[in-house]
Amino acid sequence: MSRLVLRKRSRRRSPVDGQAASANVNAFLSTIKKLSPSWKATIPLAALIVLVTGSTAAAQELSEIESLQVGLDTLWVLIAGVLVFFMNAGFGMLETGFCRQKNAVNILAKNLVVFALSTIAYWFIGWGLMFGDGNAFFGTQGVFFLSGADNSPLTGDAYEGVYSAINWTGVPLAAKFFFQLVFAGTAATIVSGAVAERIKFIDFVLFSLLLVGIAYPITGHMVWGGGLVASWGFWDFAGSTVVHAVGGWAALMGAAFLGPRIGKYNDDGTPNALPG
Secondary structure, eight states, X not given: OHHHHHHHHHHHHHHHHHHHHHHHHHHHHHHHHHXXXXXXXXXXXXXXXXXXXXXXXXXXXXXXXXXXXXXXXXXXXXXXXXXXXXXXHHHHHHHHHHSOGGGHHHHHHHHHHHHHHHHHHIIIIIHHHHHSSBSSSSBOSSOSTTOSOBXXXXXXXXXXXXXXXXXXXXXOHHHHHHHHHHHHHHHHHHHHHHTTTSSOHHHHHHHHHHIIIIIHHHHHHHHTSSOHHHHTTOOXXXXXXXXXXXXXXXXXHHHHHHOSOTTSBOTTSOBOOOOO
C-alpha cells in the first residue's frame, strides 16, 4: 500500500512540478524579451565563456590553467593600456577647444607625434631607468633598449631578472612595457595643453624626449621602482604622483618660462579675449 500511495503522490505532484518549471521558463523568456538588442547579443558570448572556462578548468592540468590565467591577465593589461592610450585623443580634443582655429592642426599633430617619440625614448632608456634594479634614484641594470633579462610571468622565488620591482605582476615583459609606456606618453601630453600656442613644434618634441626618457622615469623609479620614496612606504595606486603630478609640474614650469600667449594681456595687466 505504501508503494501505491507513493506512486499516486508522485503522479499528483508531477503536473505541479511541470507547471512550475513552465512558469520559470516563461519568466526567463519574458525577461530576455525585455532586454535591449545589445544585451541580447552578449548572451551567447556569456554562455560560450562559461562553457569554455568550465570545461577547461575541469579537463586541463594545473600548469595549463595557470597559463590560461596568465593569458587572461595579459589581455586585461593590454585592454587597460589601450584605454589609457585613448586618453590622448581626449587631451587632443580638449586642447584644441582651448586654442584658436589656426592652431588646431598644430595641437593635434603634437599629441600624435609626441606619443610616437615617447615610445622610442621610453624603449631606449626610460624603462630601464624606471624599473631596472639600481639605487634609490634610478635603475642601473637593463637600462638600454629594454634589454635586461626577465623571465616574466614567473614571480616570487621563481623570478630571475633585473626588473625585480615589477616582478609581482605575472604577465609577460612586453605587456608590462606597453602598460607603463602609455602612462609615460600621457605625462608628456599633459604638458602639451599648458604650453599650447606658446612653444615651437620642434622645441616641444625635444622637451618630450627629455621628459619621457629621463625626468619621468627617475620619478617613477623612486615611487614605483622600489626607490627612495617607495622605501618610505609611499603608495601611488593609479599614477596620481608619477603621471599626473609629474606632468603637472612640468606643465607649470613650461608655462612659467614661456609666459602668456602673445596678445593675451595689455601693458597694464588687463586680459584680452582671444578670438577663436
